[in-house]
Amino acid sequence: MNKTIAIPFRIKTAITLSLIIAAVSFLTMCMRKEKTAKKITSKDFAGSASCQSCHKNIYDTHINTAHFHTSELATAASIKGSFEAGNNIFPYANGTFMAMEKTADGFFQVQYSGANKLQSHPFDIVTGSGTKGQTYLWWDANKLYQLPITYFTQAHQWCNSPGFPERAVFNRIITSRCLECHTTFINKISAPEIPKEDFDKNTIIYGIDCERCHGPGADHVAYQTQHPADSTAKFIINPAKFTRQQSLDLCALCHGGKLQKTKPSFSFVAGDKLADFFTWDSTAREALDIDVHGNQLGLLKLSKCFLQKSTLTCTTCHNPHQNEKNELIVFSQRCMSCHNKEHNNFCTITSVDEKILKRNCIDCHMPKEPSRAIAVFLPGEDKLSSSLIRTHYITNYPVETQKYLDDLARSTKK
Ligand code: HEC
Ligand code: HEC
Ligand code: HEC
Ligand code: HEC
Ligand code: HEC
Ligand code: HEC
Ligand code: HEC
Structure with a gap:
């Protein structure tokens, strides 16, 4: 005997509706998954030459950077x-x-x-x-x-x-x-x-290049080219709007020390959470355990500036579009945006003239140190020659300070 269960119309609609809702949410879930897991291909990139026409100033300085x-x-x-x-x-x-x-x-x-x-x-x-x-x-x-x-x-x-x-x-x-x-x-x-x-x-x-930090830009270039009157940006990532963690994660992709990838390389895009793509060894807790090469974030994270100022990121001191190598006066001004007499947290060393201090906070508080990772044997030498790299562990260095003062005394005597 064929048992048919009569289902009242209202319940039927409710079942159909919930089925539809389930199907739709399943589909959107798939689509969302599709979106985050979308494989980036070379067609998604426009190349920095194509950014030049609309972002000339940034392009012109960016091509002089070590990154480029x-x-x-x-x-x-x-x-x-x-x-x-x-x-x-x-x-x-x-x-x-x-x-x-x-x-x-x-x-x-x-x-x-x-x-x-x-x-x-x-x-x-x-x-x-x-x-x-x-x-x-x-x-x-x-x-x-x-x-x-x-x-x-x-x-x-x-x-x-x-x-x-x-x-x-x-x-x-x-x-x-x-x-x-x-x-x-x-x-x-x-x-x-x-x-x-x-x-x-x-x-x-x-x-x-631009698209390493802003995400693939082919859609942005196509849209802004077709809509020259639209002055709002579409289809491009602006790290200026990132949270602190997102901002640090972008730089840490390459400046965060040894990361073990858990997803294929090139899947991480600016704005993503690094922890979704890598695991890393966070056991090194002493500045001395961290090589100055390639782990600026690890060292910075130990510094009081970072620990006690929750807005500090890499871009507080670095303009990502400019080559500012050796511009120690510019960097020192950025230190003084936080450390100044008004805030009562200026440098406490009294043996040095203030004018001299203000020109170069860097050599005393972020001295160059030999890297263990970038060290090579030169022809005929049996000792490793190390590259000297700025530490990002910002603190007081009495030995470096003495050296800096000795060099200063020598150069003024001349
Ligand atoms: C046809 C012109 C045009 C081209 C080409 C172009 N952009 Fe843009 N871009 C714009 C406009 C317009 C804006 C919005 C106004 C602004 O922020 O300058 C913008 C904004 C941006 C922003 C800020 C986004 C925001 O949310 O404020 C970034 C980042 C950016 N562009 C990167 C790029 C990169 C990278 C390229 C090359 C791959 C590129 N643009 C090529 C026109 C262009
Ligand atoms: C090393 C990473 C990096 C590279 C490479 C890079 N940018 Fe940026 N860009 C950033 C960051 C970080 C910001 C946000 C800075 C901030 O917080 O003010 C930014 C901001 C911008 C903005 C928005 C400016 C604003 O004031 O909102 C534009 C436009 C832009 N970049 C275009 C470019 C173009 C064009 C190139 C290539 C010629 C490029 N960027 C290369 C990291 C990068
Ligand atoms: C995709 C990897 C990558 C990302 C992302 C990246 N960097 Fe770099 N960065 C490098 C590499 C590689 C170098 C070494 C370049 C060279 O000299 O060949 C470098 C060099 C630098 C330098 C030294 C420049 C010089 O003149 O010697 C600074 C400063 C720097 N990066 C800051 C940043 C900041 C800030 C961010 C985040 C906004 C960032 N980087 C994001 C890979 C990256
Ligand atoms: C986790 C990211 C990362 C990986 C992986 C990596 N590098 Fe680097 N490399 C950097 C950063 C960041 C710098 C510069 C900043 C520093 O010294 O801290 C750099 C610096 C260099 C430099 C010196 C550039 C200069 O003149 O300043 C060379 C050469 C280099 N890397 C080659 C390589 C080669 C070849 C590989 C692969 C076998 C490699 N790197 C793997 C991030 C990386
Ligand atoms: C965004 C704000 C900010 C910036 C930029 C900044 N600092 Fe700091 N710094 C702090 C805070 C907050 C502390 C902890 C409280 C204090 O000592 O004033 C600190 C602490 C220090 C200390 C004491 C470290 C210790 O171990 O006792 C030194 C030295 C220092 N900063 C030097 C510098 C130098 C040099 C620069 C530039 C390269 C700099 N800071 C940039 C906010 C900042
Ligand atoms: C408080 C300021 C400050 C902050 C924050 C900061 N830096 Fe730096 N960074 C400097 C100064 C100053 C130098 C030395 C510039 C020079 O000698 O030309 C430097 C140099 C570098 C260099 C080149 C090192 C070398 O000797 O070749 C790299 C790479 C770099 N920074 C990356 C980063 C990254 C990535 C972050 C974030 C994790 C960061 N920095 C945060 C001030 C800062
Ligand atoms: C000649 C080396 C030298 C220069 C240049 C220098 N400092 Fe210092 N700074 C020191 C020494 C050494 C101390 C700690 C010992 C002391 O107070 O005598 C110190 C102390 C500090 C402190 C307090 C640290 C604490 O323990 O609380 C801050 C903040 C600071 N400096 C920031 C700066 C800033 C910002 C600049 C640039 C405007 C700068 N320093 C330039 C050597 C220097």
């Missing part, structure tokens, strides 16, 4: 090291040597044993603006490798690439995480489980 130059196509202009005879050799202890050679086909690192050429690979990509140094990458089909010789700016010399053994090694693979910190975008074409990643080299966007 942190990766480039290898050319005579972008490679800082010398190819001239006498300056182009790096000798290994085992008797072989590397020569940096320029030919009609380009630039190469060539390994020799005596007069025998053993192997040779091209400089394809330059990483590093050259403030501290440059490391070079070469393409083997769709895979990228690091070349064994690096340029070390502090010594104006070629040197063994950091962490490389004392012999020519050409098989050090470059990962998407390396490129995530030094380029704006590249499309990975190999499956996630393959450790030696393949990239689509035509999709690379060199440098840390």
Whole structure:
């Protein structure tokens, strides 16, 4: 017997309605998921040249920043090291040597044993603006490798690439995480489980460009171009509107020390929560445990300025669109926006003239320290030479203060 259960009309509508609501909310949930998990492709980017027409001032200063130059196509202009005879050799202890050679086909690192050429690979990509140094990458089909010789700016010399053994090694693979910190975008074409990643080299966007910090901008450029009368921005991220955490997370993607990724590289977009994409080791609690290279956030977080002023972020002191390297007077003015006589928290050192203090808070409170991570062996030396980098642990440094005062006394005596 066919049992039919009579359902009153009102309940029927209610069931249908709730089914519809469930379906709709399921769909929107999927769409939302779709939106956050949307895979970014090279088509989403417009390139910074296209921002120039409407944001000329920012564009013009941005192209002088270390960010913009942190990766480039290898050319005579972008490679800082010398190819001239006498300056182009790096000798290994085992008797072989590397020569940096320029030919009609380009630039190469060539390994020799005596007069025998053993192997040779091209400089394809330059990483590093050259403030501290440059490391070079070469393409083997769709895979990228690091070349064994690096340029070390502090010594104006070629040197063994950091962490490389004392012999020519050409098989050090470059990962998407390396490129995530030094380029704006590249499309990975190999499956996630393959450790030696393949990239689509035509999709690379060199440098840390506008769209690394503002998100892909193709839709913004298309919209603002089609609607020139609309002076409100559409389809672009403005970090000026971020919370403190969002603002710090954007810089920490690359300046936050060693992060372990839990999602594919290049999925994090400005405004996202870093913790949704990475886990990191937060055990190092002493400034001495944190290397001055690559972990400015870790050090800043230990400083009283950061702990006691909840609005302080990286952009309190750094203008992300300008190269302000060595402009210590400008930076000191930013310190004095908080530390001044009116607030009764100005520098307490009394042995130094106020005029001198005001010119340079930095050398005494954020001295340069040797990095353990950027340290290289120079030819013929058995001790590591370290890059000197500003600490972001802002505090009192009596030894550095004495050194600064001694240097000052010496220069005024002259
Ligand atoms: C056709 C003109 C045009 C182009 C091209 C253009 N923009 Fe814009 N942009 C605007 C206008 C108009 C505004 C809104 C007014 C303003 O803030 O200057 C704006 C605002 C912005 C803002 C601030 C957003 C906000 O919410 O206030 C950012 C960031 C930005 N643009 C980045 C970019 C980047 C990056 C590019 C290149 C990929 C770019 N723009 C290309 C016209 C343009
Ligand atoms: C995608 C990675 C990435 C992001 C995001 C990023 N940086 Fe950097 N930053 C770098 C790299 C790489 C360098 C080294 C550039 C070089 O010299 O080759 C650098 C260098 C710098 C420098 C030194 C500039 C100089 O003249 O030597 C400052 C200051 C800086 N970043 C501040 C910031 C701030 C502030 C933010 C957040 C608004 C930020 N960065 C976001 C990767 C990044
Ligand atoms: C977590 C992000 C991150 C990763 C991964 C990373 N770097 Fe860097 N790198 C930085 C930052 C930030 C700086 C500069 C600031 C500093 O020294 O603290 C820098 C500096 C450099 C410099 C010196 C640039 C200069 O002249 O100042 C070189 C060269 C370099 N990196 C190459 C590489 C290569 C090659 C890889 C991959 C094998 C790599 N980096 C991986 C963030 C990163
Ligand atoms: C290293 C990250 C970074 C890069 C690269 C970068 N910006 Fe920005 N941009 C920021 C941050 C952070 C802010 C918000 C600054 C603030 O808090 O006032 C910002 C703000 C802006 C604004 C809004 C200004 C305002 O007053 O609201 C515009 C427009 C803009 N950027 C355009 C560009 C363009 C165009 C480029 C490339 C030529 C570029 N940015 C490159 C980080 C970056
Ligand atoms: C946004 C405000 C702000 C800025 C900008 C700022 N500070 Fe601070 N700083 C503070 C606060 C708040 C404290 C903790 C209370 C105090 O000592 O005044 C502090 C503490 C300090 C201390 C004492 C540290 C210790 O360990 O006892 C020194 C030194 C210092 N700041 C130097 C600087 C220097 C140098 C700069 C610029 C590079 C700077 N600050 C930028 C807000 C700021
Ligand atoms: C209180 C001010 C202040 C804050 C906040 C601050 N910085 Fe700096 N930063 C400086 C000064 C000053 C220098 C040295 C500039 C120079 O010597 O040219 C510097 C230098 C740097 C350098 C280059 C280091 C080197 O020696 O090559 C990087 C990278 C950097 N800052 C990143 C950041 C990041 C990322 C944040 C946020 C986590 C941040 N800074 C927050 C003041 C600050
Ligand atoms: C010649 C080195 C030197 C210069 C330059 C200098 N300071 Fe200091 N500062 C010190 C020393 C050392 C102390 C702590 C010892 C003392 O009070 O004698 C100190 C103390 C401070 C304190 C108080 C720290 C505390 O323990 O509460 C602040 C804040 C500060 N300085 C900020 C600044 C600012 C901002 C500037 C730039 C306008 C600056 N200093 C320039 C060496 C210097």
